[in-house]
Amino acid sequence: MSKLGTLGHRLHRGEVSYDFVGKRKIWYGVSILITVVAIVGLVVNGLKLGIEFKGGAVFTTPKAPYSTSQVHDMIAGDTAGHPATIQKLGNGGLRIQVSDISTQTSKEVQGKIAKDLKLAPSKIDAEIVGPSWGKEISKKALQGLIIFLVLVVIYLAIAFEWRMAIAALVALLHDLTITTGVYAIVGFEVTPGTVIGLLTILGYSLYDTVVVFDGLKEATKDITKQNQRTYSELANRSLNGTLVRSINTTVVALLPVAALLFIGGGLLGAGVLNDIALALFVGLTAGAYSSIFIATPIVAELKEREPQMRSLRKRVLAKRKADAVKAKEAVARGEDPEEPSDALPGDDDGEVEDEAAATAGAGVVSPRGQNGTRPRTQPRGGGRGGRGRPSGRRR
Known part of the structure; x- marks a missing residue:
């Protein structure tokens, strides 16, 4: 855990960086592959709807005193x-x-099941659900999902910008498609608990995305006033700064959900927990992935198409080319090339340069000498201070 904390600090300070934005085509390919598999599973198997x-x-x-397999064989045909x-x-x-049976048929089935299990019919509780009630649930769930997505897009467009709203919407649809596809492949039953789980994971996914976008908005403020980094580079730096926070949030949320799914539903046999637990587990995992690998790269790609960001990229590349030429000329003269400043306003690197410039006239060794470059000293009385000093031999 201490190593993870150290890594988080190094990521936040920019000492370590993973190129999420630059390698976005790889992440897009992975997401498309997973989404296609989910859609194929959904088309082939379909969703197993509950009663x-x-x-x-x-x-x-x-x-x-019977197992589920024994009961299945005992009531077969009844x-x-x-x-x-x-x-x-x-x-x-x-x-x-038992799905798709009427009230009258359910009474007959109840009697047969009681006989097969050697129980009195009164010992078996029967609950009848009509299909019209299920259709109403489906309709309300779809309406709630559409309203949720519309409100999310409006909020993000106002609080951030429309490009971030589009990226968040793509990430949410990505998570929803993968979760429903996994349900179809696994064959778990879709119940009202599943619908609740789907709406819940959309909220978690949106939370992770908003955290990343908030850091991105702060990092790219006044971006056109500098010529050190492009929008994509700043976006990647911001994403690395919030990476450990996103991972920690997701892991903490997954622990109780995993306990419900694998221990409660798997080991203890509480199958009624599987519907909501599976939706939460898959959705939280997909949401953490989409907020890091999908949402921010999409925003960076859309922003880089703006005229201002294109102009910024040209200035950044031109400056880097000029710095490389200066460094090459310095090497040709036999001098130690000074590293070009890569600091943004407020970074520590810029403060070190200011300190070096301020102490150069006081005979103090520049801090750059500690980094492998040649230290330079200045005479304490250099400059115009020596003009008034009388020349000649000492008395």
């Missing part, structure tokens, strides 16, 4: 020709879902 969306019946039994989904509950009971 809340399709209608049907849920039968809950008391504690039973579910009115519809497949049954069986889950083991924490108290040892069973949750049996």
Whole structure:
């Protein structure tokens, strides 16, 4: 953990930097590949909708000495020709879902299941869900998603700018597509809890993106007043400065979600937790990835198309070329080339240069001598101070 903290400080100070923005085509390719796999899984397998969306019946039994596979074989042929989904509950009971059956048919199925499990019909609780209720849930969920995305775009366009709003929207759609695709591939049932999980992970993803954008906005303020770095370079520096913070936030959020999914749903058999836990786990992971590898590179790419940013890039490249020529000429004269200043206003490098210039006339060694360049000293009485001194031999 101490090493991670040290890395975070070094990233924030710019001592270590990973080129996220410069290698954006690689990240775009990875995201496109994952998204295509998710879409193919969604088209081939489709979403396994729960009875809340399709209608049907849920039968809950008391504690039973049977496994889910045994119950599946015992009730086979007694579910009115519809497949049954069986889950083991924490108290040892069973949750049996049968989709697309009417109220009258559900009573017949309830009696058959009770007989198969050697239970009295009154011991089995039956809950009937109509398909119209599921359609209403789907409609409301879609409306909520659309309203959420519209409000996000408006807020980001006002608080930041429209390019960041577009990048955030692309990142959110990226996370939503991957999460639904994973649901289709894994075959987990889509329930109202899944919808809640999807809306929740969009909020988490947006939070990470806003944190990165806030740092980017601060780093690129008055960017046209300098000629040391381009917008993409400043964006990459800002992203590195908030990298460890984003990772820590995501890891802390993933720990309880992973406990729900792998321990609660996997080891303890609480299958009712799987729907929301899987959505949160996949969505949080995809959200952290998109805020770092997708959102900021898209903003940088859009900003670099502006005339002001193009002009800035030309000035930066021209200055670097001139500095390289000066360094080459200095080497040809046998002098030690001074490193070109790469400091932005307020950086420590600029303060060191000012200090070196201020102490040059006082006979103090320039700090640059500590970095491998040749130290230079100046006479204490140099300059015009010697003109009034009488010449001749000492008395």
